[in-house]
Amino acid sequence: IGLVAYGYGQQHYQPSPENLKNREWFEQSRFGVFIHWGVYSVLGDGEWVMNNQNISLEEYALLPKFFNPIAFNANEWAKLFKQAGAKYITFTTRHHDGFAMWDSQTSEYNIVKKSPFKRDIVKELVTACRAEGIKVMFYYSLLDWNRNDYLPAGKTGRGIAGRDSTKGDWNHYVQFMKNQLTELLTSYGQIDGIWFDGHWDKPKEDWHFKEIYELIHKLQPHCLVGNNHHLAPFEGEDFQMFERDLPGENTTGFGTSAHDVGKLPKEVCGTIAGSWGFELKDRTRKSFKEVLAYLVKAAGHGSNLLLNVGPMPNGEIQDYQQDRLKDLGQWLAIYGETIYGTQAGGIPPTDDYALTRKGNQVYLHILKAEKKELYIEKLPYRVKKVKTFIGNKEVKFSSKDNGLRLDLPASTDEADLVLTLTIE
Numbered sequence: 001i002g003l004v005a006y007g008y009g010q011q012h013y014q015p016s017p018e019n020l021k022n023r024e025w026f027e028q029s030r031f032g033v034f035i036h037w038g039v040y041s042v043l044g045d046g047e048w049v050m051n052n053q054n055i056s057l058e059e060y061a062l063l064p065k066f067f068n069p070i071a072f073n074a075n076e077w078a079k080l081f082k083q084a085g086a087k088y089i090t091f092t093t094r095h096h097d098g099f100a101m102w103d104s105q106t107s108e109y110n111i112v113k114k115s116p117f118k119r120d121i122v123k124e125l126v127t128a129c130r131a132e133g134i135k136v137m138f139y140y141s142l143l144d145w146n147r148n149d150y151l152p153a154g155k156t157g158r159g160i161a162g163r164d165s166t167k168g169d170w171n172h173y174v175q176f177m178k179n180q181l182t183e184l185l186t187s188y189g190q191i192d193g194i195w196f197d198g199h200w201d202k203p204k205e206d207w208h209f210k211e212i213y214e215l216i217h218k219l220q221p222h223c224l225v226g227n228n229h230h231l232a233p234f235e236g237e238d239f240q241m242f243e244r245d246l247p248g249e250n251t252t253g254f255g256t257s258a259h260d261v262g263k264l265p266k267e268v269c270g271t272i273a274g275s276w277g278f279e280l281k282d283r284t285r286k287s288f289k290e291v292l293a294y295l296v297k298a299a300g301h302g303s304n305l306l307l308n309v310g311p312m313p314n315g316e317i318q319d320y321q322q323d324r325l326k327d328l329g330q331w332l333a334i335y336g337e338t339i340y341g342t343q344a345g346g347i348p349p350t351d352d353y354a355l356t357r358k359g360n361q362v363y364l365h366i367l368k369a370e371k372k373e374l375y376i377e378k379l380p381y382r383v384k385k386v387k388t389f390i391g392n393k394e395v396k397f398s399s400k401d402n403g404l405r406l407d408l409p410a411s412t413d414e415a416d417l418v419l420t421l422t423i424e
């Protein structure tokens, strides 16, 4: 009966009213902060270090002993995310190494039992974010490099040193995931999404997604389910994410083709640094202009941006990553109206510009403000008036056959020159 009530009595998944409402919130929010933080951070070589450096189970088991983030202050993080203008966070409750960042009763391999820190990081973060009005989603890795019941096969490749890769107990592992998810969704109050990752390691059918998604929606009907499988949405999912790409793009090899882009709310995720988890040799830092362009182009696709920070093992977020977030926050404090609660602007973004829309106002974000003139070949609406978003100054334009030619105001230092088009 419970399942019928939650929309699973039918042949197809019917999201509950609470879920639909939450999807609306999600679509309005446009900006979240992704956090990759775990015992892997200690080694400063990204979250894949166990696999990449072929570290054995026995060796990796030493790491939690060094994870003692004395500078971690969930309230400071939450304040920073708020200042950044983020509406939600997605936190790695457990990455592929299988280490639980909460006080899990289902596995000893967790922060409270194995680290000197002994504090429930998930709990502290949830509480702090809630106090700032920031919603929380949980990243949860399907793939597990640590457990004996997990059957290592598939694309992760080499298996894990110190493990017999032919042995496992798959049903036991699936039940374990259900137990952990139940724990996560019953111990920390309202959780607004579960963000799955690691699907590629096994064939789709092995994961029991239908049962797992049903369980989540039964425990918290509003909770949005997303799965970073890089495919068109599966039944039971509530949003679709795109890694390091824009919807329908595949410049990274993780992405999707245009026909995989479904109708669910969308989210793109990317990093400020070169990698997700903390990397000491962090040499591909993105500039403010780059992260801003990602946010604006995502919005131009009708998508949220989930922008990643990789905190250090001591619990601090590096200064330059904090600066990017604060700068975004400053920008959003001025231009938020052109991003939050907007829809895609009718034509896909280019490297030069992106369009977002609210009713009969269209916001044209020009990402190369040094240009003197801009020509947009085909707009799906007629433009009546063009003004600068800041200062409300008239901008000369001419339109012909749905094309729009604009004389841009003299070059400014702005990373993004925003014009407001009033349309018919």
Ligand code: FHN
Pocket (backbone or CB within 6 Å): 047, 048, 197, 198, 228, 243, 254, 269, 276
């Ligand atoms: O393997 C992970 C990776 O470490 C990271 O968590 C990203 C985030 O989108 N997802 C996986 C790769 O697709």
